[in-house]
Amino acid sequence: MYNKIKLLAQQYHQETIQTRRDFHKYAERGWLEMRTASLVARRLDSLGYQVSVGKEVMREEFRMGLPSKRLLTLNYNRALLQGADPYYIEKVKNGFTGVVGVMHNGIGPVVAIRFDIDALSITEDDSADHNPGKNGFISCNPGAMHACGHDGHTAMGLTVAKILAQIKEQLHGTIKLIFQPAEEGVRGAKSIALSGILDDVDYIFAGHIWQQVEGEDYDIYLGMNETFATTKLDVTYHGVSSHAAGMPQFGKNALLSAASCILNLHSIPRNSDGCTRINVGTIRAGTGRNVVPETAKLEIEVRGATTELNNYMEVYARDVIRGAALMHDTIVEINEMGKAYSLDCDKKMMDLIRHICIDHLGDIKVAKEDLSPLDGSDDFSYMIATVQAHGGIGTYMKLTTDLVASPHNCTYDFNEDVLLTGTTVYSSIAYYLLNQD
Amino acid sequence: MYNKIKLLAQQYHQETIQTRRDFHKYAERGWLEMRTASLVARRLDSLGYQVSVGKEVMREEFRMGLPSKRLLTLNYNRALLQGADPYYIEKVKNGFTGVVGVMHNGIGPVVAIRFDIDALSITEDDSADHNPGKNGFISCNPGAMHACGHDGHTAMGLTVAKILAQIKEQLHGTIKLIFQPAEEGVRGAKSIALSGILDDVDYIFAGHIWQQVEGEDYDIYLGMNETFATTKLDVTYHGVSSHAAGMPQFGKNALLSAASCILNLHSIPRNSDGCTRINVGTIRAGTGRNVVPETAKLEIEVRGATTELNNYMEVYARDVIRGAALMHDTIVEINEMGKAYSLDCDKKMMDLIRHICIDHLGDIKVAKEDLSPLDGSDDFSYMIATVQAHGGIGTYMKLTTDLVASPHNCTYDFNEDVLLTGTTVYSSIAYYLLNQD
């Protein structure tokens, strides 16, 4: 059967590539993936999956970092023009772009796979030697680019769906294919993870296309460590503007609050329990040189090697943020724009996949060490934590290949061979888990 | 003769108003006043003045706070479309929008009057009850609005030119009508003041439309005090970006330099010799929440009640700015965007104007106190200082009237009666000075 899976994956490889390129061309940023999500839903439906969309699989109040109404409307129109499915778009609009395809097949375990579908706020490089341009699938949406491989993830998800539908008879149990919006900024997973659809899951996994380490030629790393828990905060200080020469004392200087906040956030003490991070990534404040700044808006993130360490940072940061307001009598507004736990891969799950690869997928080269560093955050942590809380296990893999440029760079691209690795391995894992006696 | 001047001013009043409304409609920001300047030049020329424009009356290297090439080009095209004079626009383009009209009339003193011509970076209010909209002269240039009365100043300048041309025979000496660009941000005067054209001036004055003090009904204040010397600095910190979680240590955080700069600038000690001011009006920094900010750009101004006090502030501020760069190993770029001395009105000049008003212009109500506070800065100070340095005298008057809203507000408007006061008084002063035995 593993050979059959391999054959199917190869047979569908060109289709996987075409799907990937289509999503790449119509790149859509977090919560705006209305074309992507509606097309995913239609395809799953046509493959015989039971499709749940939007509010059916998302807790409205746990969605984070939503774009403005205006942006949602503009992109609704754009998505329709770019070929979104007219039925499903009505279900995923207004920031409900999550899709789950379920296939029940009798009694057996429940296996979930997560695929993230959103692009980044980057305008794609249009120079002559950039592959997507050369091959006609460069993003046609300015300010939106798949520069982190989620187009590939989504495409793999659909091919896996197709393969599993083909070998349905051999599967005993339930498959849940989760297509998650807004992973960038760790905004989308929580609303799905807490919707209840993971509560019965026994095994969950996800993977990410990743740069090959120099001097190695592994195809897959079975787990990641150094995954930061993180909280993303938007902070706005509201003061009062005033003419800076004529009557400075009538102003309440939002920028003084912000400057004090920035310095003191970076001064949060290091923690001997493990790594922590703080960044104030952007600030916009003030309207004119001679006006006391009325408003200052900051984009902040804290991280911690564990969820506890992230809590330490977040609690301290909130004190700093509020103290800076008190200092200059400004009003502060704190919005949580994203949040992710630290991510714990289960040894048992990794052992199991290692076994599948070695015993059944001989040409897939598995890294010797279980864990390799993520050195960042992924809100898949919400999903794995939910599964673990209900007694299940999971992991988060790397699918390694050659990248043309670093992730989040406007010249990013990957070797599409990696898609074949992904569809083969994912399908094999699902088969293995659902074909046990 | 004073009666004749009064009659002419009244006779041309509607024309003054129309001119003002035309300039108001086609509001142009500092250095971009290509339509305004070219039309002013043509009109002066047609009135028989010897017209000097652009590089003929401006020291290129002393222009401050110029807009980008791109903006200059875009506005050149716009100005042409909006009726700029095709001959003169070639002379005033590329940031040379100063115009001087000279009338020589035999031996006698040299009298100069300054009119500022630029608008502000404000989009004009378009609500139903805003007078310029109701009367069809609302600014048609988004992001540019005459919200400080310079449209009126320019219109008065042209009417004064016309009146003086009419009474030319009675004038012995030289008139220099100076139309100055980029007064907002105190960027334009220095280049004219140091061009040499003021070196032979015996008397200089300027006026500004101003809000009537409540409970008073004066038409004119003869001089201003509490005029701040000021320096405008654009400061950019250049650091190195880096992933804030993956490798924070490889970044050089421009925002940490900026935050430290802001707090310490505001901490510059007060000075017992007089008032000082500091403001960081705007900051823009960073590109993304999870990226160490590579660049931070600040708009800063310092002020002092005297030129010495402003120097104290500027010297200290530059230390702070550079120290903040050293702290976080960033590179700092400091650009001087504007500068003005403190402004000293001559008692002798004010006495003289008081005498003219009281003896010859009975219905003009002159304030009892010579001086009234400017509580701000005007780079006319460069001009008066240059004249004083060569032995001349001068003053800077207020023409008071009812304002609909504060200056620099998008609903600003003024009672156009004030234009009549201005053209009458200005012309009378010139006549008086050039008709003495």
Add this chain to the structure above:
Amino acid sequence: MYNKIKLLAQQYHQETIQTRRDFHKYAERGWLEMRTASLVARRLDSLGYQVSVGKEVMREEFRMGLPSKRLLTLNYNRALLQGADPYYIEKVKNGFTGVVGVMHNGIGPVVAIRFDIDALSITEDDSADHNPGKNGFISCNPGAMHACGHDGHTAMGLTVAKILAQIKEQLHGTIKLIFQPAEEGVRGAKSIALSGILDDVDYIFAGHIWQQVEGEDYDIYLGMNETFATTKLDVTYHGVSSHAAGMPQFGKNALLSAASCILNLHSIPRNSDGCTRINVGTIRAGTGRNVVPETAKLEIEVRGATTELNNYMEVYARDVIRGAALMHDTIVEINEMGKAYSLDCDKKMMDLIRHICIDHLGDIKVAKEDLSPLDGSDDFSYMIATVQAHGGIGTYMKLTTDLVASPHNCTYDFNEDVLLTGTTVYSSIAYYLLNQD
């Protein structure tokens, strides 16, 4: 009679000098003036004044900046050893060192004079050419020195008491001679001013020995301006110490609160209504290099050219101080250590003294301008304000002379001739006011 007063003042001049030198030798800092106060009380008593002391003339709760119990006890013992009056010391101990001598003489106005009696926390210079050392009256109390002339003020007060007692028959009304403790740090006046003893005062004045302006030879300036209202705050941040390497996160860093407080206090915006000042004069924090600082103690003062401006500063400062605590989760303790209003001298009082000097004290040279800058604070402002609130008037004079060094310097000394000026003028004013029909 003015001649008699002059003669008496001259006759007692050597005694005044001896008294001054005795107080100089046994210099006592604020609230510790137990020897000085008890001897003043005894002398007033022996001159026939009705003497009120300590709690009789002070509101306990309005005393500010008291020393520790330990210091009070140590100095009680010291004062006794140094010849304090054993009866009165019991009344002035424990921080009640105010003394008022009252002489009623029938119906007439009530005239009060304030003399401050405290020394500074300075160890006097013991070099060979320092006059007090040469002449055997150098302070024998280490860390306490009369470096601001209050020894002279006190001595003048006693001689004035003696002169007025001599001419008692010519005085119709009441004299109140107020000997105030703890003027340094503006700590002592409030408790006396609000005790009720000033409520019936019609005229109040005080004087201060001052440096002669170079090139002038005036003996007296009739009033002072540029007197700052001020508030003195001691601020202590209480955090939690921790090993800085082993577990920095368990500390609450009092020094981070303090550093943030300092920078932001200095950043309080300037005020266009007038001069303001801020100073963090001292900080002591931390116990060891490798320990997170548990405590940080700051001595702070704010000032304003008016009481309102000082309030603006104080209110803002308190916000900053509390905000800095919130930022780093420390606890802050704010103690008000001193406070003074801005000081308003009455034109009428100054005119009156000018008249006395010119008409009756021909050799006293009075400055032409009424006001001369104090450029500092004196809590005599509490007393003058209380008197003014009840309809009385007052002023605060300078008695000018040659100073050897600046006030508050360890080599300070003054030409004792000034004491004669003071006793003559003060007594004459009192006589004038109480001898009117």
Add this chain to the structure above:
Amino acid sequence: MYNKIKLLAQQYHQETIQTRRDFHKYAERGWLEMRTASLVARRLDSLGYQVSVGKEVMREEFRMGLPSKRLLTLNYNRALLQGADPYYIEKVKNGFTGVVGVMHNGIGPVVAIRFDIDALSITEDDSADHNPGKNGFISCNPGAMHACGHDGHTAMGLTVAKILAQIKEQLHGTIKLIFQPAEEGVRGAKSIALSGILDDVDYIFAGHIWQQVEGEDYDIYLGMNETFATTKLDVTYHGVSSHAAGMPQFGKNALLSAASCILNLHSIPRNSDGCTRINVGTIRAGTGRNVVPETAKLEIEVRGATTELNNYMEVYARDVIRGAALMHDTIVEINEMGKAYSLDCDKKMMDLIRHICIDHLGDIKVAKEDLSPLDGSDDFSYMIATVQAHGGIGTYMKLTTDLVASPHNCTYDFNEDVLLTGTTVYSSIAYYLLNQD
């Protein structure tokens, strides 16, 4: 032979205790250990060791954090009074309190043991139940206390010297017993490590008395990790004082430099290569509330899990420190008061000691894990690094026992049984290494 060593150690145990108590009683702080060092030298001499002292074993220019001349002189006198050796004190005075005893015994390896001898700046607890007080060996030097066990280390060193002298015939090679001053503050080791006396050493080790981990009963941990490299800096900002109300602008505010320095030091970015630390442990600044602070003195330390990480911190910190001076035009003085590398224990050395203990010292319980955290710094790292640089190996052990209170606490004391463990193990290691064929 191991049995003989054990017997000797037991036989000398009371003497070890007495020696320890004597050093405890006459506790001497870093560089002031003139009594201790001179007595150690005399004892080594009497045991037949070749004794090198002071400049003979120390590089003068690499001593760090020396006390003032005055303190050195005062303590010279004190040490003499307290029984210092009159011959050796002349060699160790003026900050040269290092002592090395060498025993050559034919051809063979060179083995070095380090013992640190200095006390801490703590006044010992004198409450009734504190053991040193009860037993009459409480420190008689106020402000100096052996609160980190170095008295025990020194005593063990002398007993080891005695034992090894007894079994001299069985040893082939060289023993170097190094008594190091000023380990507290990591100030003394560098000057010895770079003197040349370690260049021929094959094996080096040291040990530290340490708290037993709860629930374990090991006697010894063979190595330490989590040893921070560190740099200790004293930073003084020199500004200019001025009256804070009268002329704030004439001051140069050292405290503003310091406050800015503190906040920005704590803002040094975290480093993804490993742990870093920063602490500003103390600050003293300013002389009076109303005076612009002229001087601010800070005690700072940076640390890094590796020497490279410490360098990262130190280089960045120096930029911050200098930038803060530039900001407020103060002059900054940076003194390096201590420095230590990170410390790398050799696996080979730990294996070897484990072997000795297990095979020959059956009742010594060795921890299973090689490494246990130091979570701090010890400048023994200079010595081990020097030995490693010349091809030798070494380790730094923990001798665990019950502590009455934490190290650096005024009630610290240890169970003296641990001294027996130390003398036995140290002597056995030396024997093993020098008795191999």
